[in-house]
Amino acid sequence: MKSLAETAPPALAGPPPPLAVTEQPRPGGRQRAAELLQRQGVLAVLALLCVVSSFVFDSFATLDNARGITIQASFLSIVALGMTLVIVTGGIDLSVGSVFALGGVVAAWASQYGFLPALLVPLAVCGAIGAVNGLLVAKAGMAPFIVTLASLLGARGLLLALTHEGAKTYLVPRGSAFQKLGGGAVWGFGYPVLIALALFCLGGLLLQRTSFGQGLFAVGGSGDAALLMGLPVARTKVLVYTLSGLLAGFAGALNAARLSSGVTIIGVGMELDAISAVVIGGTLLVGGAGSVSGTLWGVLLLGVIQNLINQIGSLNSSYQSVVSGGFLIVVVVAQRYLSASRRGT
């Protein structure tokens, strides 16, 4: 190579020219503030809401209330973690609510055979559903919305078939290790809360600090570019849907352990709560940008809003959906405005 370079005509050789492209101005203060707000905006709102509420409601800032909110939020947060990864790739997973319920029923059924089956069987079943979603999206090129809508219906149907249309309820054996997994607590904080926290730490590492995580951003940011850069786009998609299925199934199993039975009517509309939490957490619905921590704050924010409406008492708890819906719109509008101001000036 060296010798070739020397014999080649020096068409453009010459003295090293001065720098033509210099440091472009760093983003200005306003832009940086906008960026910070987009990333940590939910956290700020959450903190503000908690501070205000603790002055207004005596029973809000108590340890018991915190325990209640976190255990409520823990199952949704695990589901939303998987959803975050899927949405970062520009996809969506509508099946998680049904898979969550299916995971619970399968876990309750398997718990009669011991602790490990109660965990592994739902993981296997739900992981398989996720993998099928992923294969259909990545290899058959089908729209994620359609694929996961189909498996939303399919998983729910499977669940009804298993329970004879809800007539049969599987119970988790009393006092079993599996039941303790759902019911146990450290300082009053349930095991599911601690497990969810651990999963979020792992998820954060996975998304931000591994090649796989970088690949998720690339696939969501520009699928064509990712392909041309030689990334395994199809494999990444299959893996991310599998992961989402696994997490939803695991959350369902934990929930079954906590309730001591496989409840068939839960999880309806849970996918929408998960998507709301992800979007409120600052992850772009079109993919390419987002964070796991934002999702955690998003889930907690939804939980706090519900808790507050319960505190007021006189309000019908259905208003929770109205408030969350309104909040979702505020967040999306704010995101649009922020990203516009980041691009401009």
Add this chain to the structure above:
Amino acid sequence: MAPPQASAAQSAPPGPDGPQDPAAPPAPVLEAVGVSKRFPGVVALDDVSFTLRAGEIHALVGENGAGKSTLIKILTGVHRPDEGELRLGGEAVSFHRPHEAQQAGISTIYQEVNLVPLMSVARNIFLGREPKTRLGLVDFRRMHRETAELLGGFGITTDPRRPLHTLGIGTQQMVALARAVSVRARVVVMDEPTSSLEPREVETLFRVIGELHGRGISLVYVSHRMDELYRICDRVTVLRDGRLVHTGDLRDTDRVRLVSMMLGRELARVRKEAAEGHDDGRTPAAEPVLTATGLSRRHLLDGVALDLRPGEVLGLGGLLGSGRTETAKALAGALPLDGGDIEVGGRRLRRISSAAAIRAGISLLPEDRKAEGIIPGLSVRENIVLAALPRLSRFGFVSRRRQDRVVDIFVKRLRIKAASPEQKVGELSGGNQQKVLLARWLCLEPRVLLLDEPTRGIDVGAKAEVQTLIEELAAEGLAVLLISSELEELVEGADRIVVLRAGTVAGELTGGDVTEGALLTVLAETAPDAVPPQGGPEADAAPEPGAADVPDEAAAPGAGDVPEPPDAAAAPELRKEEDPR
């Protein structure tokens, strides 16, 4: 890398070997041998051979549909050839995916930068091969340091943490280049890299290209800008209609010859025709119906000015990417402008929009009639009256009788061959579809008709008919702007030709000067006179005189510097447009 010597003999490049190397020409690094590629209905490449020698910058040129992009896609593993083979360093290879070509050392810089805009500069460069810490996590500190070093090597300093989309297009392209180089590319293919760059960015790009060249990397360079080709390229390959027309040293090929090879017009014939007169007893009015001045749009148009008189056909010439289509779109209000004025019938359009242009009587027949015009599922009648519906209706109700009358007139007038006005347009031939579109705009009784490649993709008979129709319309007092990449069509159809280059008016041919020879001469010219020899428009921004001198060494002496072709005596006089501002 030491390619076997045998392959050099096998490849037998058709062009003469460059005199710059007294020794044997450098061994080929990448070859396509007898490659053919067919797509349903078209032969995109027909037995094309292409040889890229080690350490050279090889220009690949051709007009639309010549097969350049197909050849590039075959070289970079996007397509696979139906016949023929690829050789890399003398050994036959076959790529199934772009990734495999990259692994083999062939990187591509696409016209549209193919990176992930939301990710940081460093992440883009190291995507898929991030440096790892001992724990197997991505080592961002090392990644940022190495990115800064890599870009610093090209004279670019920017924060590796910045999201890519916050950088200018030029810098983004440098990042793409840096990525290409850092994956140890032996061959870099650049597909029109300068088409969206500022002159200053072009300089930086050329410097980086020089850098790569110095490292012995071979480049394939696709561009329509003659100045750039003569400045940086060693050899050239010309494709036309999927066939190989010429391969050889660029310095042995003068500009007029290169352009005539691209466009497929023989010089000898062109010269003969130049002697013959051109006249068709139409006398356009003196007062222009449309006057445009200073039409500008970043990267696309730079102060285009022209006027159109009732009863004349004004041809708009220029190579691909010179701004022909953009000019037509700008006149029709379909291209947002940074600056410029359009006057119709002496009145200035205050807001330039499609609606305003149509109201003022300007109609555009777009280049891509499938995508931008015809609605195949609707009938001939429905397609024709679509734009005129508001005029044919009263209180929101459309009068069917008035529709039928209008449609009947135009079907007869334009000789549209359809079974009935209710036949679906999708079932008609290309020529008749074009006439239906023409009818749609004529319904609006325009004063100015802009035709962008009106005869592309229609058969010969229909083509002649459309051309006659254009003449007739002009004879009736319509002002017609005709865009065509076929020299013959332009010269025969137009009374006057304005030639564009790089978004500016490069010259104008009038009266007896409207000949193919004259047109070729303007197309091949370097830049407006008055500019010193080393100056293309880009050279204005050259950082220092030393860098600007070099291109002249690389370019063919006598081709680039002399504005007139060898047969200057025979070539008609050109009237150069002064900058209107």
